[in-house]
Amino acid sequence: MDGKTSTLTRPGGHYSHFTEAAGLVFISGQLPITASGEKLADASFEAQALQVLDNVGRVLQAAGCRLDDLVQVRIYLDDIENWPRFNELYAQWLGEHRPARAIVPTPPLHYGFKIEVEAVAKAGA
Numbered sequence: 001m002d003g004k005t006s007t008l009t010r011p012g013g014h015y016s017h018f019t020e021a022a023g024l025v026f027i028s029g030q031l032p033i034t035a036s037g038e039k040l041a042d043a044s045f046e047a048q049a050l051q052v053l054d055n056v057g058r059v060l061q062a063a064g065c066r067l068d069d070l071v072q073v074r075i076y077l078d079d080i081e082n083w084p085r086f087n088e089l090y091a092q093w094l095g096e097h098r099p100a101r102a103i104v105p106t107p108p109l110h111y112g113f114k115i116e117v118e119a120v121a122k123a124g125a
Helices: 043-063 080-094
Strands: 018-021 024-030 070-077 102-103 115-122
Touching: 024 043, 024 080, 043 080, 043 115, 070 080
Parallel strands: 070 102
Antiparallel strands: 018 024, 024 115, 070 115
């Protein structure tokens, strides 16, 4: 890992947390795993969602971006019943910024997680 990504959990597979191409930063799916590597599979949906949003924010920072640079966000939920609560947390996290977004209901996620989020941002200046 380089200095930019040293604050991020080591990827659990053959991928990077982000890659930059054509002026955009593509953020790989972020799971509810803490910076120290703790998997929050047994935590509440809210705790998992907050961790995932924190992870996306840390990846943005490592890529030299801010939340306002987000242009598209895709959220995978293992239970669509969690959608209203996620929408509240997401709105608080982003404030007035409103990137394009998709919600994708899925079968169970890896490790039994309830949520995964991937995103695209404008590359930082």
